Amino acid sequence: MNPATRRRMAVMLASLAALAALVVLLFPLYAVIVASFETNAQLFGASHYSFFPAQFTLSNYRVVLSQQGSHVVSSLIVALGTMVLTLAVALPAAHALARFRFRVTWLLVGSLLVAQILPSIVIANSLFLVYHRLHLLNSYYGLIIADASYAVPFGILVLRAFMLALPRDVIAAARVDGANEWQAFVRVVLPMSRSAVITVALFAFLNGWGDFIFALTMLNGNTFEPVTLSIYTYIGEFSQNWGEAMALAVFAVLPAAMLLIAAQRYIAAGLTVGSVKGLSALTGESMRTQYHMRRRVLAVAGAALLAATAAACSSGSSSSSTSTSTSSGKVTITEFDYFTGGANTAINAYNAQFMKAHPNITVKRTSVPYANLITKILQDASAGDMPNVMMIDNPNVPEVAATGQLVPLDTMPGFTTSGYTQGATAECTYQGKHYCYPIGTNTIGLFYNKAMLAAAHLTPPTTWAQLQADAKAATTSAHYGIAFDATNDEQSTWQLEPFFWSDGGSLTNVDSAAFQQSLQLWVNMVKDGSASKSVLTWGQDPDLTQQFLHQKAAMIIDGPWIFPELNAAGWKYNQQYGIVPIPVSQPGQTVVTPLGGETMDIGAGGSSAQTQAAWEYIEGEQSPATMIHVTSMMYYLPTKPTVIQQYLQGGPQYTEFAKEIETARPRTIEYGANYPKVSQAIWTAIQAAITGTASVNSALQTAQGTVSGIAKTGS
Secondary structure, eight states: OOHHHHHHHHHHHHHHHHHHHHHHHHHHHHHHHHHTTSOHHHHHHOSSOOSSOSSOOOHHHHHHHHHOHHHHHHHHHHHHHHHHHHHHHHHHHHHHHHHSOOTTHHHHHHHHHHHHHSOHHHHHHHHHHHHHHHTOTTSHHHHHHHHHHHHHHHHHHHHHHHHHTSOHHHHHHHHHTTOOHHHHIIIIIHHHTHHHHHHHHHHHHHHHHSOOHHHHHHOOSSSOOOHHHHGGGGBOSSOBOHHHHHHHHHHHHHHHHHHHHHHHHHHHOOOOOOOSGGGGGGSHHHHHHHHHHHHHHHHHHHHHHHHHHHHHHHHTTOSSSSSOBOTTSOEEEEEEEOOOHHHHHHHHHHHHHHHHHOTTEEEEEEEOOHHHHHHHHHHHHHHTOOOSEEEEEGGGHHHHHTTTOBOOGGGSTTOOOTTSOHHHHHTTEETTEEOEEESOBBOOEEEEEHHHHHHTTOOOOOBHHHHHHHHHHHOOSSOEEEEOOOOSSHHHHHHHHHHHHHTTOOTTOTTSHHHHHHHHHHHHHHHTTSSOGGGGTOOIIIIIHHHHHTTSEEEEEEOGGGHHHHHHTTOOBTTTEEEEOOOBSSTTOOOOOBOBOEEEEEBTTSOHHHHHHHHHHHHHTTSHHHHHHHHHHHTOBOSSHHHHHHHHHHOGGGHHHHHHHTTOBOTTTTTGGGHHHHHHHHHHHHHHHHHTSSOHHHHHHHHHHHHTTSOOOOO
16 A cells, blocks of 8 residues: 555544544534424334434424523623623733733742633632622622633633744834834734634633523522523423423523634634734724724623623612512512422412502512522522522421421411311421421322223232232333332332331331342342333433333322323323322231422521511412412412312312322421431432342331431421
């Protein structure tokens, strides 16, 4: 093979390798775009990945366009503000470090490198407390400064490297011609550093546009919300609209992609101007072109800065929950939740109803991602800046109450626990005081496909032995007998709890026989093929729901929050599916399930008028008519037995859940605020046992070692 052929072969192989790398790198973007044209049913119902949608839908984009315009504008303001601030600081700083020699130059440059190494979450947590004292939380100013704090060190380092390579003779010639230092910087250094300036500007813009950590930490959504946070409005605890989330992700990617394509020649370009002989290139037509370019850049930057200033001025005064009552007797309260789907509609409807009945009260609602809700609330608690009303998942109530930043409802006029289920009042109790009223309640049961069980000549199981036998008998090459949630989070602990609680188990002794037999049951069903190993990654919804709807699982463990998807698919209770209580170890045992649902709590720190308004807001949800209306839209159960009986008349599919709630147990009953630590130890053991990295006995002994060191704070 001659040298020319070898070179061609090398070029061809290199091109193929580059193409393969490009495909791998761009595939996630392609997957996002494809998913944005599909529904949830298409995304999770297919048995294999679809590289091209069988049926396109634009419904996701219609929803996003109608809801997300203000969030895109907010992101644009933050990104442009970050870019302007970064250039304003980095350009003169880089010039000074490149042009002049200071004894501490090495120290300054080293500090900039260290600033690049620090994780953004470390900086964000440090800035949170500082911002709270400076009243910069929930403002454009604060977020722009935070984003610039990460972009400025990078900008200085890049610009300094470019400026160090500039020929000093060019700058000296400008000084000889009468230019002072500033004029030489503006008229000579900046034009010659154009590629570096554009690179830094683009980086700063993308840093502000794509920021998530700073926005999540510095904002609570009362003033504005960038697009990176608003993506999570489509992802709740029980309802996830992934198609809409992917459509919004496409909108979030577009500006970055367009900017990178437009500016690629500047970023890729090296230093093209750099000698005394080439100084004439900076005069005449070239200088005029660059002059007009600078004018256009300054015009855009000026407009962006004015927009950011105007927006920041309009939002800078609303960071605190206090000082929102007026001399006219009107009061504004902030309400904090994570609801999506039907729950979102329910809360919006109640807010409108409440404000109509209370014209002097304005409710300002904020919705944050479910995964970040408790973190945000604990952050606000540490800063003493709590929302007036907040939705807290019931196992987290003791944890928040322990901060001292919740108002005990026992002190509010008219408070009572009379008429509520025992579990509903217990879940709101911490150290003898009541801190909440539940919005509604729920638990889990065993859903089964009536046709599948009938085809296998099976009846719904009531005991563990029957469950394991039925799951095996219902398993075929086309579907599994059962599916459950064994993910590495609280939901897997929540699904295992009814098995060991009904058998007399306790969270204190996780290595007991009841615990071991419960977990062994799950492991056995995975080992014998009755359940897929994918239960390790399948969440309750949409994963288990889609497995059930597409008849990939004959039975699933789930709750009433999946009713909307069953209804949308045309499935009817007692026709396509049925529901029975969670099976017990031995016949005659009482089913003890965990109590789920959210609670409404009052944050400390508001004015007396706000606290009273917040109490009226929560109290208003407790009337039977409102309770039925709100819980029906959320697919929850009311928390008053008398109201439940009215409720079941219109929703017989809730019957088994209503029975289970009578004996359901709050998850925090033993460990209070420390329950999340216990739950983590349990779900870690579940994962270890099912994956086979440890035996059931060994996994639970490890969990027991962790639980033994956790204090019982009481609930």
